[in-house]
Amino acid sequence: MAQKLKLTLGNVEATIELRTEDAPESSKLLKSLLPLQQRARHSMENGREVYILLDPKTEVPDENQTIYQTVGDVLLYYKPSVFVEPDWTGYANQMPVLSWVYERDTAIMGTYGPIATNVVGTIIGGLEKLQTEAPRMRREGMGTMNLSLIE
Amino acid sequence: MTTVPKRKLLLDMDGATATASLFDEYAPKTCEAIWNILPVTGRSIHANWSGREMMLHLEGDKILRLPQEVPVHSNYIYEGDIHYFYRASSLSRGKQLAYSAQFQRELSEFAIFYGEPAGEGLSAYDPPRTPYADGIHVVCKFAALDRPMPQAFKMKCESARYEGLKPLTVSRYE
Numbered sequence: 190m191a192q193k194l195k196l197t198l199g200n201v202e203a204t205i206e207l208r209t210e211d212a213p214e215s216s217k218l219l220k221s222l223l224p225l226q227q228r229a230r231h232s233m234e235n236g237r238e239v240y241i242l243l244d245p246k247t248e249v250p251d252e253n254q255t256i257y258q259t260v261g262d263v264l265l266y267y268k269p270s271v272f273v274e275p276d277w278t279g280y281a282n283q284m285p286v287l288s289w290v291y292e293r294d295t296a297i298m299g300t301y302g303p304i305a306t307n308v309v310g311t312i313i314g315g316l317e318k319l320q321t322e323a324p325r326m327r328r329e330g331m332g333t334m335n336l337s338l339i340e
Numbered sequence: 341m342t343t344v345p346k347r348k349l350l351l352d353m354d355g356a357t358a359t360a361s362l363f364d365e366y367a368p369k370t371c372e373a374i375w376n377i378l379p380v381t382g383r384s385i386h387a388n389w390s391g392r393e394m395m396l397h398l399e400g401d402k403i404l405r406l407p408q409e410v411p412v413h414s415n416y417i418y419e420g421d422i423h424y425f426y427r428a429s430s431l432s433r434g435k436q437l438a439y440s441a442q443f444q445r446e447l448s449e450f451a452i453f454y455g456e457p458a459g460e461g462l463s464a465y466d467p468p469r470t471p472y473a474d475g476i477h478v479v480c481k482f483a484a485l486d487r488p489m490p491q492a493f494k495m496k497c498e499s500a501r502y503e504g505l506k507p508l509t510v511s512r513y514e
Contacts, residue, residue: 234390327386
C-alpha cells in the first residue's frame, strides 16, 4: 500500500503519495525527517514552487531525477543558497530543500541552468487548494508548512 | 561644454527610500513616457522567476504599452537595474492568482532588481519570453538605482518575500 503524507500550508490541506518504488532512498530519507514544520518560502527563481529548508547536514541521494518537473511533483534537491538568503554564504553554497510545484511555467533552475531534482512524491489530493493558498501567501505573507506521515 | 543633469526617480518602498537615475541618453522615448506618468503608486510584489526583483504593475491610466526601444542584447540585467516590462496576454501561461485581476493576463510593469541574483532563474532561459516584439513582449532598461543602494531599501524588498505585498511609490526626484 502506497505511503501517504499530509501536507498543510496555512489554512489548506493536501495529500502526498510517496514514490517509494521510483525513489526508495529518497522516500526513506524524507520519512526520517518527519514531522516537518517551518515557515514556507516561495521560489523567486523557478516559478510556482513552494519550499522549506532541510537540515544542512541532510544528504540527498541522486535518485529518480529529472529537469522536467511538473505540477504536483514533490522534490528533494540542493537549492543554490544565493536563491535562499540575501547574502551568499561562503561556507555553504547550496541548501537541501523539500519543495513542490503547484502550477506549470515552473522549472527548477540553478545559476547556470536547469537542476535535476529527485521526484520523491506526488500531490494526489488538495492541489487546487494549494494553487489558491500559495498565491494568497505571496500577496499576504508566507505562512507555516507542515508535513507529516499518515499512518 | 555643459552637462545636463540627469533626471532622477525617488522610490519609496513602505518608508524605505532610494533614488535612481534615468537613462535618458540610452532610452529617451521610454524615459520620457515613464516620466510623464509619474508618480505611480501601487502594491509591489516580489518576483518568482527572476531572482531579487520587485514588480510594480502599472494600472488604469498609468498602463504603458511601449515599443522595444533598445536592442535586447543591450538589456543585460544587473543589480540595481530598473526595467520597463510588457507582456501581452498571448504570452500569459498558467494562473496568475497572485496578481490583481488586470494583470492576470496582460502585464505592464516596472521591474526593480534590488539585489543579486538579478534576472537569473527561469526568466533567463524561458524561450516563450524571447520574441521581444512590439506589442507582445518588450523589455527596456531605463534607469538604475544610485549607488550605494540603501541597505534599508534592499532589506525592505527582501522582506516582501515573506511578508507579502509592499506599498511602493515611484515619483520624480527634483
